[in-house]
Amino acid sequence: MRFKLHVWRQSGPNxxxxxxxxxxxxITPEMSFLEMIDLLNEKLLADGxxxxxxxxxxxxxxxxxxxxxxxxxxxxxxxxxTTCQVHMRSFQDGDxxxxxxxxxxxxxxxxxxxxxxxxxxxxxxxxxxxxxxxxGTPDANEIQxxxxxxxxxxxxxxxxxxxxxxxxxxxxxxMLFTAAKIAHLGQLPQGQVExxxxxxxxxxxxxxxxxxxxxxxxxxxxACPKExxxxxxxxxxxxxxxxxxxxxx
Amino acid sequence: MQLDAKIPDGPIAEKWDRHRREMKLVxxxxxxxxxxxxxxxxxxxxxxxxxxxxxxxxxxxxxxxDSPRRAHSIAAQGGINAAKNYPNDGDxxxxxxxxxxxxxxxxxxxxxxxxxxxxxxxIIDQCVAQGVPFAREYGGLLANRSFGGAQVxxxxxxxxxxxxxxLLGAYQALSRxxxxxxxxxxxREEMLDVVVSDGRARGIVTRNLVTGEVVSRAxxxxxxxxxxxxxxxxxSTNAKACNVTATYRAYKRGAGFANPxxxxxxxxxxxxxxxxxxxxxxxxxxxxxxxxxxxxxxAGDTRPAxxxxxxxxxxxxxxxxxxxGNLVPRDVASRAAKERCDAGHGVxxxxxxxxxxFRDAIQRVxxxxxxxxxxxxxxxxxxxxxxxxxxxxxxxYPAPHYTMGGLWVDYNLMSxxxxxxxxxxxxxxxxxxxxxGASALMQGLADGYFVLPYTIGDFLARAGNSGxxxxxxxxxxxxxxxxxxxxxxxxxxxxxxxxxxxxELGRLMWDKCGMSRTREGLEEALRRxxxxxxxxxxxxxxxxxxxxxxxxLEKAGRVADFLEFAELMCRDALDRxxxxxxxxxxxxxxxEGEALRRDDDFCFGSVWEYQGxxxxxxxxxxxxxxxxxxxxxxxxx
Ligand SMILES: Cc1cc2nc3c(=O)[nH]c(=O)nc-3n(C[C@H](O)[C@H](O)[C@H](O)COP(=O)(O)OP(=O)(O)OC[C@H]3O[C@@H](n4cnc5c(N)ncnc54)[C@H](O)[C@@H]3O)c2cc1C
Ligand code: FES
Numbered sequence: 001m002r003f004k005l006h007v008w009r010q011s012g013p014n015x016x017x018x019x020x021x022x023x024x025x026x027i028t029p030e031m032s033f034l035e036m037i038d039l040l041n042e043k044l045l046a047d048g049x050x051x052x053x054x055x056x057x058x059x060x061x062x063x064x065x066x067x068x069x070x071x072x073x074x075x076x077x078x079x080x081x082t083t084c085q086v087h088m089r090s091f092q093d094g095d096x097x098x099x100x101x102x103x104x105x106x107x108x109x110x111x112x113x114x115x116x117x118x119x120x121x122x123x124x125x126x127x128x129x130x131x132x133x134x135x136g137t138p139d140a141n142e143i144q145x146x147x148x149x150x151x152x153x154x155x156x157x158x159x160x161x162x163x164x165x166x167x168x169x170x171x172x173x174x175m176l177f178t179a180a181k182i183a184h185l186g187q188l189p190q191g192q193v194e195x196x197x198x199x200x201x202x203x204x205x206x207x208x209x210x211x212x213x214x215x216x217x218x219x220x221x222x223a224c225p226k227e228x229x230x231x232x233x234x235x236x237x238x239x240x241x242x243x244x245x246x247x248x249x
Numbered sequence: 250m251q252l253d254a255k256i257p258d259g260p261i262a263e264k265w266d267r268h269r270r271e272m273k274l275v276x277x278x279x280x281x282x283x284x285x286x287x288x289x290x291x292x293x294x295x296x297x298x299x300x301x302x303x304x305x306x307x308x309x310x311x312x313x314x315d316s317p318r319r320a321h322s323i324a325a326q327g328g329i330n331a332a333k334n335y336p337n338d339g340d341x342x343x344x345x346x347x348x349x350x351x352x353x354x355x356x357x358x359x360x361x362x363x364x365x366x367x368x369x370x371x372i373i374d375q376c377v378a379q380g381v382p383f384a385r386e387y388g389g390l391l392a393n394r395s396f397g398g399a400q401v402x403x404x405x406x407x408x409x410x411x412x413x414x415x416l417l418g419a420y421q422a423l424s425r426x427x428x429x430x431x432x433x434x435x436x437r438e439e440m441l442d443v444v445v446s447d448g449r450a451r452g453i454v455t456r457n458l459v460t461g462e463v464v465s466r467a468x469x470x471x472x473x474x475x476x477x478x479x480x481x482x483x484x485s486t487n488a489k490a491c492n493v494t495a496t497y498r499a500y501k502r503g504a505g506f507a508n509p510x511x512x513x514x515x516x517x518x519x520x521x522x523x524x525x526x527x528x529x530x531x532x533x534x535x536x537x538x539x540x541x542x543x544x545x546x547x548a549g550d551t552r553p554a555x556x557x558x559x560x561x562x563x564x565x566x567x568x569x570x571x572x573x574g575n576l577v578p579r580d581v582a583s584r585a586a587k588e589r590c591d592a593g594h595g596v597x598x599x600x601x602x603x604x605x606x607f608r609d610a611i612q613r614v615x616x617x618x619x620x621x622x623x624x625x626x627x628x629x630x631x632x633x634x635x636x637x638x639x640x641x642x643x644x645x646y647p648a649p650h651y652t653m654g655g656l657w658v659d660y661n662l663m664s665x666x667x668x669x670x671x672x673x674x675x676x677x678x679x680x681x682x683x684x685x686g687a688s689a690l691m692q693g694l695a696d697g698y699f700v701l702p703y704t705i706g707d708f709l710a711r712a713g714n715s716g717x718x719x720x721x722x723x724x725x726x727x728x729x730x731x732x733x734x735x736x737x738x739x740x741x742x743x744x745x746x747x748x749x750x751x752x753e754l755g756r757l758m759w760d761k762c763g764m765s766r767t768r769e770g771l772e773e774a775l776r777r778x779x780x781x782x783x784x785x786x787x788x789x790x791x792x793x794x795x796x797x798x799x800x801x802l803e804k805a806g807r808v809a810d811f812l813e814f815a816e817l818m819c820r821d822a823l824d825r826x827x828x829x830x831x832x833x834x835x836x837x838x839x840x841e842g843e844a845l846r847r848d849d850d851f852c853f854g855s856v857w858e859y860q861g862x863x864x865x866x867x868x869x870x871x872x873x874x875x876x877x878x879x880x881x882x883x884x885x886x
Contacts, residue, residue: 012797030522030635038527038748045746045801050792053800055315057488059528060629062413063319085632110459111798118436121316125428129421130380134300134698135371137378141335144389154382154407157414161318190380 001027001093005040007052008100010109013116017109019098029089033076034059034066036088037099053112059084061225064160067167068113069100074164074223082162082225102167106174106210117163119209120177127201128181130190149187156183158226168223171212176220178206179236180228186239196243203240250505250858250869255659256360261877262342265364268660269703273710280305283709286453286468287311288440288495290423291320292416292690293673294474296697299422302431304702309466310423310432313439313458313490313803318420321476321488322693325412326533328396328404329690331369336393340401342366348399349688350878352578353653353681354830354846356508356854359877360660362679368699369691373405375698379418383407397534397686398576404687409533409625415690419697438464439803440495441731443471443669445502446723450668451715454727456735458803461796463731465724469715470668470705473499474697477652477674479512481811481818482763483755485649486518486531492807496656496675497814504656504664505856505869507677509814510822511653513684513831514764516582518648519633520602529648530633532605533626534686537575539610539619540643542566542582544603548593554604554642565589573885580683580831580844581885583647587764588842590646597644606642647764651689653680653831654821657856657871661704662696665856668712670705672696677854682830735795738805743788747805750785754778754808754815762819767835771823775816782812817857817866824868827851848880 002025010017024040031039034056041051055065066083070076076086091097099113107115157180165176182199185191191198214233221230257268275283283306287298290312298310314320332345345366350359373391377383383405384392396404407414426432437458444451444465452467475495479485500506517536518529545552546563566585567574577585586603589595596602611619616639620627627638634644655678656664656671663670673693680688717723761774785808793799828837828844829851837845853870860866 028523028525031525032527035525035527039525042746042748045790045792046744048790048792051801053798057314057319057490058321058324059489060324060530062410063321063323063488065315065319081632087632087635089635114798117315121318121424121434121436124421125424127428129425130378131425132375132378132422133303134296134375134422134702137371137374140333140373140377141390143377145385146389147385147387150382150385153380154414157382157407157417158410160323160413161316184382185380188380188382190378 001029001088003027003091003094004096006096006098009052009112011111013108013110027088029087031088032059032084033070033086033088034084053114055114056084061085062160064162067102067115067162067164069102069167071098074102074167075225080225080227102163104166104172104211106172107163107166119211120161120163120174122209123174123178123202123205124181126205127194127198128185130185131194143189145188153184153187156180156187156228156232159228160226162225164223164225165220166211168219169212170217170219171215173214173220174206174209174211175214175233175236176224176228176230178202179232182236182239183232186235195239196246199236199239200243200247203236250665250856250867252505252657252665252856252869252871253659254358254871255661256358257660261360261363264360265367272703272707275706275710277305281307282714283307283470284309284468285470285472285705286466287472287474288453289320289474289476289673289675290317291322291474291476291673292419292693293697294472295320295416295419295423296694297472297474297672297701298432299419299426300698300702301705302426308426308432309435309468311435311438311440311455313437315436317423317434317436318417320416321491322416322690323413324488325690326409326531327535328394328406328411328687329372329415330403330687331373331405331691332366332403333370333373335391336402338401340403344401345369345403347878349679349685350681350875351883352683352685354683354883355681355848355852355875355880356511356829356873357679357681358873359875364700365679365692365695368695371699372691372694376415376418379422381407381414381418394535395538398573398578399685412690415694419694441498441806442727443499443502444724444727445666446717448667449712449715450666451717451723452719454724454731456731459798461794461799463728465719465728467715467717467719467724469709470670472670472672472701472705473656473675474673475675477655478814479649479652481755481815482649482759483752484521484526484529484759486515486529489528492811493814494807494810496671497810499656499664499666499669500857501859502666503859504666504669505858506654506817507657507854507856508654508682508821509818509857510762510825510832511682511830512649513579513651513653514583514647515650516579516586516647517605517645519630520597520644520646522598530629531648531650532630532643532645534579536605536623536626539622540575540605540607541609542575542603542605544589544594544596554606563594570885577885578683578685583764584833586647602644602646604642605645607638608642611639649763651684653678653682653684657854661707662701663704663708668708668715670701672701682832735802738789738802738809739791739795741786741789741791743790745788745790747789747791747801747808750781750789751808751811754781754812757781758815758818762822765833765835766822768823771819774819775823778812778816778819785809785812820866821855821857824855825851846882
């Protein structure tokens with residue numbers, strides 16, 4: 001198979017970027033999208049040119065590193081996959097393919113397709129945890145949790161922190177990411193003590209990072225490789241509102 | 250090199266408690282005056298960083314990833330062991346200890362393994378308190394499954410994403426400490442060397458991967474939690490960025506490297522479909538609970554699986570190992586698959602594959618029940634191979650997965666360099682020459698949450714502050730070396746990519762130092778590796794500069810270290826004239842083709858000591874004694 005690839009190139013955080021076109025040839029349908037880029041990069045290297053910078057690590061859909069907008073959709077128009085799980089058999093021979101970084105004010109481009117997603121870490125740092133120290137915890141089976149609650153918490157906890165939700169949202173909102181962590185912990189008995197404080201701290205950090213608001217487009221859910229549900233956002237809003245009303249400060 | 254394992258006296262079950270009683274403590278008010286550097290924030294590093302910050306130490310943590318949440322630990326699927334005995338099926342600390350020593354084929358230190366089994370239970374308590382959403386029964390208590398051929402159900406799991414959930418638990422605990430200002434977190438910063446002076450680790454030299462800046466970082470103690478080196482084979486189940494640089498650089502500064510040839514080849518990887526393949530995806534071991542492994546009885550049979558009648562199928566694991574069948578340990582299952590393929594019975598691309606068949610399971614319990622157990626794995630397989638495992642058997646082949654070898658550590662997890670500690674997969678660990686399923690997560694978290702935070706206190710209380718600042722001569726010298734090396738790499742200006750050398754090395758290692766090894770093959774590898782290395786240093790191409798984000802440069806530095814380390818691995822494999830666990834020497838096998846251990850001559854850990862680039866490394870030995878688990882031949886017949 002052969003393709004014409006249009007890729008975003010940007011040499012550094014402050015540089016001006018532009019799309020660059022490359023013909024790629026000798027692609028087989030079994031290849032993954034990233035293996036196709038690998039091949040192109042080999043060619044660029046052989047010509048003494050800088051390869052395209054992009055993030056990846058596990059290449060099996062769990063680390064959340066890979067982050068390309070393919071033909072206008074974060075990770076690709078295919079549902080419930082990460083960039084690394086896209087295969088070339090999903091494309092037609094001869095296709096033009098457009099590849100860009102995840103774009104958002106809070107995700108500045110570092111180089112080519114690599115963006116800075118530290119803002120996500122700072123949202124977690126603001127309160128995305130249960131404040132227990134190591135040691136001195138009760139026997140694990142002293143905390144009984146209904147199976148449905150544990151499963152539902154796991155549904156929310158499955159988020160891989162890739163940022164596709166932000167890249168898909170017209171407002172670059174991080175609500176789905178933030179809500180998923182609040183829902184994971186908020187559905188478990190261990191997470192109750194700090195439930196309100198957590199929702200407030202995380203939402204406030206999210207706003208401080210410059211992410212936009214949710215205006216119910218639901219693009220985030222469609223783009224999410226782990227199919228995290230938008231219902232968590234409503235839950236987060238309730239937690240946040242309740243916490244704000246009852247807060248002592 | 251003086252190797253003192255510092256195993257505490259007393260009965261094995263009391264050693265750890267006694268040791269904790271006897272360790273020196275750091276006064277709480279003084280803890281913040283001790284700076285601890287932790288390199289790596291996977292399960293081992295993140296848990297250690299959080300726990301030590303909670304205790305009051307001044308922690309500075311490093312990862313080359315953009316976030317601690319991306320560490321390779323995130324990919325672990327199957328589960329984590331603990332001796333809780335919740336299912337009431339006869340498990341105990343003793344049994345977990347026994348299974349681990351035996352499963353490791355008697356090449357680990359009994360005292361460490363016993364401690365691991367002891368603290369395994371605390372890990373589960375800790376993780377649940379953090380909110381890790383482990384699987385549960387309808388009554389609300391924790392669920393367990395049997396994993397990796399264990400006779401008891403001791404594995405805790407969170408769907409097929411146990412590593413992810415455990416890592417997020419540790420990452421969140423770490424995030425809390427970052428928020429409190431107790432941990433300085435440095436992401437996208439790669440450690441390129443360790444600084445040692447006057448017989449003590451003084452800090453590290455790092456490179457900021459975004460700005461290219463090379464920086465010296467001083468501390469009172471350094472901890473390496475940098476993971477394993479399976480990627481020496483190029484293709485492995487590990488994440489692409491996993492590498493040996495941190496531990497290999499420490500080795501070159503004087504830390505003993507133990508058992509580098511002990512590598513685990515996992516039996517159920519998806520075989521590469523061609524040269525373009527960039528990594529092997531693991532299919533969870535749990536599939537062997539219900540899947541049956543077979544190859545055609547007739548060599549060269551190319552009929553599609555479903556057209557091969559029962560009479561022409563050889564369920565070779567069930568045939569050779571009637572009592573364990575498809576659930577034999579990883580090393581045994583992998584070698585048996587290789588044997589079948591070598592004999593011409595393999596299937597799939599290049600005849601390097603065997604069938605893993607769910608037909609009988611689907612008939613027995615129904616498609617829905619199979620889907621409930623393995624649905625996500627089946628989808629993953631389907632997605633990658635475009636073949637539907639509900640209808641046709643999976644094709645699988647062994648793949649490099651885990652490295653039992655690593656930097657030598659004593660009972661306190663300190664390397665042979667005072668002040669340099671090593672935890673998680675990076676140390677030579679408790680798994681001997683073969684690791685049992687679901688025990689790496691356990692070991693990483695045991696080290697990070699429950700062992701190191703104690704033992705490092707003892708070191709700091711005795712040794713005191715380092716007193717060497719980052720502008721001392723020992724730092725500037727190492728910094729200059731790091732800069733010179735980067736400059737040399739950039740100046741080669743050749744034609745080939747770092748990846749192409751990595752792939753070439755990987756093929757050679759897989760061939761000669763993979764699932765089975767021979768004297769001849771290893772000697773050939775030892776001749777070839779320096780040739781590849783020389784080609785690398787004269788023909789590698791690294792466009793761009795060292796002053797910004799340059800992924801080719803990062804990769805080249807890691808490949809350069811693999812190209813040296815591979816030699817150490819082969820040398821170790823050559824020296825160990827026996828077969829044990831994952832290390833199989835063709836010359837040492839029983840008449841039935843099983844591994845032949847030679848306890849009289851090789852019941853030790855091989856600890857290699859760097860002697861300069863032009864001299865062979867020196868071999869030191871830590872002899873293992875087995876007082877509690879009697880030396881015996883593993884048999885799965
Ligand atoms: C596909 C797969 C499935 C697995 N499933 C299981 C399972 O079910 N159960 C089980 O028990 N085990 C499993 N394992 C094994 C287990 O996941 C690993 O052994 C374990 O997670 C290793 O953890 P770690 O903290 O030691 O290292 P890692 O998670 O590899 O972390 C290494 C850290 O070090 C950092 N680092 C490395 N070098 C440097 C450097 N030079 N400078 C700065 N930072 C550096 C990295 O950025 C990272 O943060 C699995 C492994 C694989 C590959
Ligand atoms: S590379 Fe890890 S999710 Fe894609």
